[in-house]
Amino acid sequence: MKMIERFSGIFLIAGLILLLGAIVSLGLVPALMVDRLNPRYGLPQDVPPAFQKHYATVTLYQSALLRGRDLYIREACWHCHSQYVRPVANESLRYGPVSTPGEYQTVLQLPQLFGTRRVGPDLSREAGKRSNDWHYAHLYQPMNTVPLSVMPAYPWYFTVGADGVPQPTEDGVALVAYLQTLGAAANATVSDPEASYVLPPKE
Amino acid sequence: MNAPSLIDYGIIKKHFYAFLFYLMVVLLAGLSYSLQFLQKYPFPGIEILSPGRVRMVHTMAVAFGMLANGLIGISYYLIPKLTARPVLSERISSLCFWVYNSLVIATVVMILAGFAQGLEWAETPQVLDPFIALAVVLLVINLLAPVWKARGETFYVSLWYTLAAYVWTPLVYVFGNFLPQYVFAGTSGAAISSMYIHDLVGLFVTPLGIAAVYYLLPVVMRVPLYSHALSIIGFWGLAFFYPLNSAHHYLFSPIPMWAQYASIVASIGVHVVVYTVVFNIMATIASDWRQLVDNLPVRWIFTGTLFYLITCIQCAVHVTLAAQEVIHFTDWVVGHAHFVLFGVFTFWVTAWVYWLLPRIWGRPIYSVSLARWHFWLATLGVCIMQVDLLAAGLVQGMMWKSLAPFIDSVQASMPFWWTRTFSGIVILVGEACFLVNLYLTWQQSRLPEPLAGEEKAVPA
Numbered sequence: 001m002k003m004i005e006r007f008s009g010i011f012l013i014a015g016l017i018l019l020l021g022a023i024v025s026l027g028l029v030p031a032l033m034v035d036r037l038n039p040r041y042g043l044p045q046d047v048p049p050a051f052q053k054h055y056a057t058v059t060l061y062q063s064a065l066l067r068g069r070d071l072y073i074r075e076a077c078w079h080c081h082s083q084y085v086r087p088v089a090n091e092s093l094r095y096g097p098v099s100t101p102g103e104y105q106t107v108l109q110l111p112q113l114f115g116t117r118r119v120g121p122d123l124s125r126e127a128g129k130r131s132n133d134w135h136y137a138h139l140y141q142p143m144n145t146v147p148l149s150v151m152p153a154y155p156w157y158f159t160v161g162a163d164g165v166p167q168p169t170e171d172g173v174a175l176v177a178y179l180q181t182l183g184a185a186a187n188a189t190v191s192d193p194e195a196s197y198v199l200p201p202k203e
Numbered sequence: 204m205n206a207p208s209l210i211d212y213g214i215i216k217k218h219f220y221a222f223l224f225y226l227m228v229v230l231l232a233g234l235s236y237s238l239q240f241l242q243k244y245p246f247p248g249i250e251i252l253s254p255g256r257v258r259m260v261h262t263m264a265v266a267f268g269m270l271a272n273g274l275i276g277i278s279y280y281l282i283p284k285l286t287a288r289p290v291l292s293e294r295i296s297s298l299c300f301w302v303y304n305s306l307v308i309a310t311v312v313m314i315l316a317g318f319a320q321g322l323e324w325a326e327t328p329q330v331l332d333p334f335i336a337l338a339v340v341l342l343v344i345n346l347l348a349p350v351w352k353a354r355g356e357t358f359y360v361s362l363w364y365t366l367a368a369y370v371w372t373p374l375v376y377v378f379g380n381f382l383p384q385y386v387f388a389g390t391s392g393a394a395i396s397s398m399y400i401h402d403l404v405g406l407f408v409t410p411l412g413i414a415a416v417y418y419l420l421p422v423v424m425r426v427p428l429y430s431h432a433l434s435i436i437g438f439w440g441l442a443f444f445y446p447l448n449s450a451h452h453y454l455f456s457p458i459p460m461w462a463q464y465a466s467i468v469a470s471i472g473v474h475v476v477v478y479t480v481v482f483n484i485m486a487t488i489a490s491d492w493r494q495l496v497d498n499l500p501v502r503w504i505f506t507g508t509l510f511y512l513i514t515c516i517q518c519a520v521h522v523t524l525a526a527q528e529v530i531h532f533t534d535w536v537v538g539h540a541h542f543v544l545f546g547v548f549t550f551w552v553t554a555w556v557y558w559l560l561p562r563i564w565g566r567p568i569y570s571v572s573l574a575r576w577h578f579w580l581a582t583l584g585v586c587i588m589q590v591d592l593l594a595a596g597l598v599q600g601m602m603w604k605s606l607a608p609f610i611d612s613v614q615a616s617m618p619f620w621w622t623r624t625f626s627g628i629v630i631l632v633g634e635a636c637f638l639v640n641l642y643l644t645w646q647q648s649r650l651p652e653p654l655a656g657e658e659k660a661v662p663a
Contacts, residue, residue: 007355
């Protein structure tokens with residue numbers, strides 16, 4: 001029994017075996033289970049009409065979504081907006097259908113953006129809820145659309161033109177394009193899982 | 204060159220100074236961020252000081268700046284003392300310090316510049332992750348070399364925790380930063396990264412914190428630890444239950460439900476462990492309650508331990524699915540996190556700083572009165588913050604469930620957020636007393652000779 005107070009026991013049993021056991025049993029097994037049961041799908045294959053002006057081809061639109069995801073991470077949007085709807089607390093009434101494991105198996109969720117805090121509302125069913133223009137106005141100055149909002153403004157995603165009207169930059173458009181796909185992917189059918197693994201080139 | 208001395212005080216000083224530096228970074232970043240909630244952010248419209256980015260600086264500076272430096276500094280004292288052997292090399296110690304802290308500074312700068320990684324408690328930019336992993340491995344080799352040389356001996360409890368923590372930390376860092384970033388997407392990634400979120404606190408900060416207390420308490424009180432058997436149960440319970448806590452950060456998420464149930468059971472299992480540790484520490488203090496008043500480090504250890512008990516009882520309550528329905532996603536969790544990382548672990552490290560730094564400088568602490576102000580302001584501040592945020596969490600959760608418009612819950616949170624900022628300022632003032640007090644102590648230690656009649660009562 002002296003082993004439990006010595007190097008060998010602590011190093012091997014506590015340090016390695018118990019941790020690796022936990023990583024396998026509650027980390028890798030559920031991860032692989034979800035991954036196996038739900039084929040990972042790729043990015044949307046057609047450009048919504050509203051974004052055809054900015055992104056003419058599917059490839060450009062797809063890279064814009066990835067760019068939008070990167071901006072969503074860079075600005076820590078996910079620290080105040082979660083991305084999953086729970087089956088409790090009337091969340092399906094407030095936000096939309098309850099989240100399912102498969103809908104998150106996409107490159108846009110690498111890394112996953114579930115989030116753990118809602119200073120603002122959940123965004124996992126955001127697609128199509130509000131117009132693109134609402135999103136631009138809101139990102140430029142949230143208090144203009146929601147007076148009591150505590151969300152920060154993101155003026156650096158806009159340039160003010162000669163007429164004094166702010167216009168979204170390429171990044172601003174990409175961010176809104178990304179927001180408008182959140183939840184839309186849940187309805188997408190997995191047409192060709194093999195092909196969808198191929199990532200579009202990043203700019 | 205002379206034979207290396209047992210303890211390298213230079214490296215401990217460096218790590219403690221870094222702890223104090225990041226403490227201020229943490230408090231200022233947290234205070235600025237809290238002002239955003241009041242629509243009074245001091246730097247609006249400045250991209251590199253965007254509140255979202257400052258929030259990530261706040262949390263990363265807590266874990267990787269403040270607590271890591273404090274706890275590593277303690278390890279540099281504790282390991283050589285308990286093994287009677289010096290660490291591998293003082294040069295490596297110094298190298299690790301500079302490399303590691305340069306990486307932390309780089310993390311802060313890059314997060315502000317917009318290169319954060321999208322994983323909670325792992326916002327270190329992806330390009331820095333491999334370097335941090337290497338620096339941590341080097342640090343572990345340096346620190347565990349004397350433990351390896353003493354492998355035939357029976358260790359004191361602090362050394363079990365320290366050894367295990369330094370085996371766990373690199374493993375945890377690697378799987379938590381790389382698997383969800385490159386391998387597992389979505390729900391799969393969440394299963395992995397929830398484990399990382401918990402393990403960073405449970406397998407790095409917690410064991411090193413408990414090790415620090417188990418060492419310091421008997422030393423400053425000059426009494427033996429209450430029970431050896433309890434410490435065995437506590438350690439092995441931690442090693443068994445803590446790593447299994449993972450999915451409790453994403454309850455009711457699409458992660459397989461059996462994994463969520465398992466994590467809830469393990470989280471409640473942690474209780475056995477916590478009570479043994481808390482009882483052991485409290486029973487040791489109970490052998491001489493007077494020291495709670497006279498002995499500054501004992502006071503910090505006692506309060507931290509009391510808070511540890513409170514947060515852990517809180518954890519067992521809010522980890523249940525019934526409570527999760529209401530409090531998940533709310534400020535309740537934020538209150539819990541502040542109470543654990545500030546009220547418990549920062550308090551324990553503070554006990555060490557109060558005990559060791561004046562000792563290294565060879566001078567008693569400059570002002571006992573300032574030290575008392577520090578203690579009471581920090582305690583009061585964190586208690587106000589905890590109660591305030593728990594209440595805010597309940598209000599938010601209930602309002603969301605009631606299907607009131609979301610913005611109504613924001614409006615209802617306002618008074619709580621004002622109180623939170625106020626409590627943060629109380630803490631900031633308290634910690635400013637700490638820094639001033641230490642600075643004056645240090646300044647005195649630079650004087651060649653203590654002046655006659657200037658001797659003060661040594662609080663430690």
